[in-house]
Amino acid sequence: MKRWIIAFLLLFPFLATAQNFQDRWTGHFSYVSVKDISQGDNKIFVGAENAVFTYDLSTQQIKTLSTVNGLSGEFITTVHYSEAFKLLVIGYENGLIEIVKDGEENILKVVDILEKQTIPPDRKRINNFNEYNNNLYISTKYGISVYNLSALEFGDTYFIGDGGSQIDIVQTTVQEPYIFAASASNGMRRAMVADDNLIDYQNWTTIMGGGFRAMEKLGNELYASNRSNAILRFTPQGNTTVVQTFSSQVQKFRLADDLLTITTKNSIQAFSEGFVQQSSVTNVQGFQIDLLSGYSFGNNFYLGTAEDGLLIVPFGNTLPTQILPNGPIRNSSFAMDATPGQLWVSFGEVDGDYNPYPLSRYGVSHLKDTLWNNINYEDLSAAVGGEPTDLVNVTINPENQDEVFISSFEKGLLKIIEDTPTILYNETNSGLEKAIIGSIDAGIRIYGSQFDGQGNLWLVQSKLDEGLIKLTPGGQFQKIDISNIINPVSELALTKLVISREGSIFFGSYSNGLIGYNPRTDSFNKLGKGAGAGNLPSDAVRALAFDAQNRLWIGTLRGLRVLYSPGSFFDQGQTPESQSIIILENGVAQELLYEQSITDIEVDGSNNKWVATATAGVFYLSPNGQETLLRFTKDNSPLPTNNVQDIAIDPFTGVVYFATTQGLVAYKGSATAPSDNLENVHAFPNPVRPGFYGNVTIDGLTARANVKITDINGSLVFEETSEGGSVLWDTTAFGKYKVRSGVYLVLVTTDDNLETKVSKIMIIR
Incomplete structure (x- = not known):
C-alpha cells in the first residue's frame, strides 16, 4: 500500500487516509440524484448525493465508491477528474x-477547509x-483556495471581496492572461493569473456587478449566467452582450471538446465557439427532465x-440510455423490515414530535x-387510488413473505403483495376512520x-x-378502546x-x-417516567424489543x-418497574446508554442487542447488556452519519x-x-x-450446537458452542497460528447429541 506524506501549507498541516x-x-x-x-x-465520473460512481465508456462497467470504500458520506457538491494526475477530486x-x-x-x-476555525x-x-x-482553483463560499495537484498541498487562499472580505465564488476560469471569478452576489472579478500576489x-478588479450562477470560457470569449438566467458574453475588448435567456434556472456550465455545455433545470445544450448551438435536449423518451448537472462530449449529452x-x-x-447503479430509491431511509433474503425500506418523514407536515411523498424499495x-x-x-404519504413503518408477514404492510402516518395502511401495491386501507374501504379533532382533520395516523x-x-x-387495532387474516x-389508560386525543403519537x-x-x-x-383479560397497564411510575427515563418511547428470554427492552x-x-x-x-442496566x-x-436518544432495538440470533441512536451511532450489546461487543460510529465504520433511524436483521445470513x-x-454479522x-x-x-483475511462462518446450526474443526489427520484446531445459528472461525489453530493449506472437517453435534453433521472446508494459502 502506497503512503503519501504531505505538508499542507495554507491552513495547518493535516492529512487523513x-x-x-x-x-x-x-x-x-x-445514486438517483446526480449533483455533478x-x-x-x-x-464518466458521477457525484451522487453522498456517493460516487464511474462509468467506463469502453467496457460499460459501473463501479461505485461510498463510505464502504472510505468516502465520508457527507453531501457532495462537485467532482473533478484530473487526467494529468489520474486523480478524482470530490468536494463537499x-x-x-x-x-x-x-x-x-x-x-x-x-480537512484543512473543514477544520479551519476562522x-x-x-x-x-x-x-x-x-x-x-x-493547480486546482477551488471555488468556495468564502473565496478561492489553490491546491497543487503535483505536490498534493495547498497554496494560497484569496479573499477577494471588498476590503478582503469573504464572498461566495461559484466558479473560476482562466483565460490568459486573466483568471476570472464569478460570485453569487458580488459581481464578476478578474486578476492577472501570473500575479504572485493574488492574495x-x-x-482583483470588478468588471461587472450583480450575481452569477456559472461561468466558463469558450474560444477567446467568456460566458456567464446571471441570477436571472441570462447568458452574458464578455469579449476581449470588454464588450458585454446578452446572447440568450433561459426560462428555467441555469444549473451548470461545463467545457469539454471545445464545447460549452449549459445545463438548466429542464434542458441541456452544447455550444461551439461563437456561441453556435450544436445540439440540445429538452425532452427524452420515458423520462421527465429534472436536471441538476450536465456534460457533453463525443457527440453525446450526459444528463445528471x-x-x-x-x-x-x-x-x-431523444432516446436515452440510463446509467444507474443498483440501489434504493432514496438515501434518507426511515423504517425497514427483513426476512431471509429480502429487505423492505420506507422513507416517510415525521419530525421529532411526530408531526407529519409537510407531507412526504416517497416510494418504497425492496431488496431481494x-x-x-x-x-x-x-x-x-x-x-391503490390514494395518497400513501409518510410511510413510517414496515412489517412483513412471517407466514407469507410476499405480503408486506406499510404504515402511513396520515393516510392509513398500505398492503403490497408480490411487489404490487394492492390496497390502501382507509376510511373509504375498511374499518379505519379519520381522527377529527375539532375542525382539524388529523387523518389516519398508523x-x-x-x-x-x-x-x-x-x-x-x-x-x-x-387506537389499538387488530387486522385478522x-x-x-377489530378496534380496542384505549381511552381508559391514556388520553389519545392529547397524545401526539403511538409508536x-x-x-x-x-x-x-x-x-x-x-x-x-x-x-x-x-x-x-382485556386489561391495560402502563409504565411512566420516574420512580414509582415505572422508572422510565422519559415518557417518549420509540424502540421496543422482546429478547429470547422474553424480556422487554x-x-x-433519554x-x-x-x-x-x-x-x-x-x-x-x-x-x-423497569430497570436500568448498570x-x-x-x-x-454508570447507567448504560444514559441520556441517549434511542431510535431502535433489535435482537439477533445470539440474543445480543443492536441499539440504534439518533446521535451516537450503533451499540452491539451482550445478552444482558453488561458488555458492549461493538460500537459503530461515523468515525470508525461506513455509517454515513451517527443518526441511525432503524435496524433490521436477516435471520438466515446474520446481515445487519x-x-x-x-x-x-x-x-456482515x-x-x-x-x-x-x-x-x-x-x-x-x-x-x-489466498488473500482472504476474514473469518469463516459456519452457518445453519441449532441452538447450543457443539462445533469442532479438525485437520484431515483428526487434530483438533477449533471448538465452540453456538449461541445462535452460526459460529466464526478465524482459520487459526486456537488463535495461535494460521492453519496450513488443506481440507478441514467440521463436526457438528446438537445439544442433545441426537443429531450430527460433517462438513468440509478447503483452505488454500
Missing part, C-alpha cells in the same frame, strides 16, 4: 475534499474545481438528473437477494405493527380512542408495537410511556430500560442493515437465528482462497 471496509460491509446507497459530472480517460457541502487516486485503495481526506461553517461549501497549470484583494441517475443522449436524439426493486410514489398512488402467532396484524393509530378490523411470548401487546407513546394490553428519548417480568405487567394493583466503566458504576438519514449500509436441525449446515467462504 480513509479506511476501506469492503470485507465486512456493503453499501446500499441511492466529470470525465477523463474514457470514463461542509468543506471537506477527498482525493481518489487510480489504482490506490486509500482515499485521502483533505471560516464560518456555512461558508465552507465547495462550489467548483478548475484545473490550470497543475491581495486589491489586485434529480431522480433518475445519469442519462446518456446522443446529439440529435442482491437486487433492488423500487416502487416510486406515483406508481404507489396510481395502484405507526407500529406486528403479527401475532395466529396471523393477526396488530397496529396502533394515533389520535383516536379506539380474513381482512376484518412502536411488539408482542410478548404470551400474546400480550405492548406499544410506545410520545408522552404516555409504555402501554400494555392483555387480550386474554425499552428505548426512550435512555434505555429493561422490563424483566412482562408476564406480571398486568397484575392487579401494581405498577411494574455497568462498570473504568471502575465507576442500518437505516440512516444519509444512506443504508449493511454489516455472525449471529443468525438457530435452525431446527442440521440439514443446512454450511461454511462460507469455501474454499478459503
Whole structure:
C-alpha cells in the first residue's frame, strides 16, 4: 500500500487516509440524484448525493465508491477528474475534499477547509474545481483556495471581496492572461493569473456587478449566467452582450471538446465557439427532465438528473440510455423490515414530535437477494387510488413473505403483495376512520405493527380512542378502546408495537410511556417516567424489543430500560418497574446508554442487542447488556452519519442493515437465528482462497450446537458452542497460528447429541 506524506501549507498541516471496509460491509446507497459530472480517460465520473460512481465508456462497467470504500458520506457538491494526475477530486457541502487516486485503495481526506476555525461553517461549501497549470482553483463560499495537484498541498487562499472580505465564488476560469471569478452576489472579478500576489484583494478588479450562477470560457470569449438566467458574453475588448435567456434556472456550465455545455433545470445544450448551438435536449423518451448537472462530449449529452441517475443522449436524439447503479430509491431511509433474503425500506418523514407536515411523498424499495426493486410514489398512488404519504413503518408477514404492510402516518395502511401495491386501507374501504379533532382533520395516523402467532396484524393509530387495532387474516378490523389508560386525543403519537411470548401487546407513546394490553383479560397497564411510575427515563418511547428470554427492552428519548417480568405487567394493583442496566466503566458504576436518544432495538440470533441512536451511532450489546461487543460510529465504520433511524436483521445470513438519514449500509454479522436441525449446515467462504483475511462462518446450526474443526489427520484446531445459528472461525489453530493449506472437517453435534453433521472446508494459502 502506497503512503503519501504531505505538508499542507495554507491552513495547518493535516492529512487523513480513509479506511476501506469492503470485507465486512456493503453499501446500499441511492445514486438517483446526480449533483455533478466529470470525465477523463474514457470514463464518466458521477457525484451522487453522498456517493460516487464511474462509468467506463469502453467496457460499460459501473463501479461505485461510498463510505464502504472510505468516502465520508457527507453531501457532495462537485467532482473533478484530473487526467494529468489520474486523480478524482470530490468536494463537499461542509468543506471537506477527498482525493481518489487510480489504482490506490486509500482515499485521502483533505480537512484543512473543514477544520479551519476562522471560516464560518456555512461558508465552507465547495462550489467548483478548475484545473490550470497543475493547480486546482477551488471555488468556495468564502473565496478561492489553490491546491497543487503535483505536490498534493495547498497554496494560497484569496479573499477577494471588498476590503478582503469573504464572498461566495461559484466558479473560476482562466483565460490568459486573466483568471476570472464569478460570485453569487458580488459581481464578476478578474486578476492577472501570473500575479504572485493574488492574495491581495486589491489586485482583483470588478468588471461587472450583480450575481452569477456559472461561468466558463469558450474560444477567446467568456460566458456567464446571471441570477436571472441570462447568458452574458464578455469579449476581449470588454464588450458585454446578452446572447440568450433561459426560462428555467441555469444549473451548470461545463467545457469539454471545445464545447460549452449549459445545463438548466429542464434542458441541456452544447455550444461551439461563437456561441453556435450544436445540439440540445429538452425532452427524452420515458423520462421527465429534472436536471441538476450536465456534460457533453463525443457527440453525446450526459444528463445528471434529480431522480433518475445519469442519462446518456446522443446529439440529435431523444432516446436515452440510463446509467444507474443498483440501489434504493432514496438515501434518507426511515423504517425497514427483513426476512431471509429480502429487505423492505420506507422513507416517510415525521419530525421529532411526530408531526407529519409537510407531507412526504416517497416510494418504497425492496431488496431481494442482491437486487433492488423500487416502487416510486406515483406508481404507489396510481395502484391503490390514494395518497400513501409518510410511510413510517414496515412489517412483513412471517407466514407469507410476499405480503408486506406499510404504515402511513396520515393516510392509513398500505398492503403490497408480490411487489404490487394492492390496497390502501382507509376510511373509504375498511374499518379505519379519520381522527377529527375539532375542525382539524388529523387523518389516519398508523405507526407500529406486528403479527401475532395466529396471523393477526396488530397496529396502533394515533389520535383516536379506539387506537389499538387488530387486522385478522380474513381482512376484518377489530378496534380496542384505549381511552381508559391514556388520553389519545392529547397524545401526539403511538409508536412502536411488539408482542410478548404470551400474546400480550405492548406499544410506545410520545408522552404516555409504555402501554400494555392483555387480550386474554382485556386489561391495560402502563409504565411512566420516574420512580414509582415505572422508572422510565422519559415518557417518549420509540424502540421496543422482546429478547429470547422474553424480556422487554425499552428505548426512550433519554435512555434505555429493561422490563424483566412482562408476564406480571398486568397484575392487579401494581405498577411494574423497569430497570436500568448498570455497568462498570473504568471502575465507576454508570447507567448504560444514559441520556441517549434511542431510535431502535433489535435482537439477533445470539440474543445480543443492536441499539440504534439518533446521535451516537450503533451499540452491539451482550445478552444482558453488561458488555458492549461493538460500537459503530461515523468515525470508525461506513455509517454515513451517527443518526441511525432503524435496524433490521436477516435471520438466515446474520446481515445487519442500518437505516440512516444519509444512506443504508449493511454489516456482515455472525449471529443468525438457530435452525431446527442440521440439514443446512454450511461454511462460507469455501474454499478459503489466498488473500482472504476474514473469518469463516459456519452457518445453519441449532441452538447450543457443539462445533469442532479438525485437520484431515483428526487434530483438533477449533471448538465452540453456538449461541445462535452460526459460529466464526478465524482459520487459526486456537488463535495461535494460521492453519496450513488443506481440507478441514467440521463436526457438528446438537445439544442433545441426537443429531450430527460433517462438513468440509478447503483452505488454500
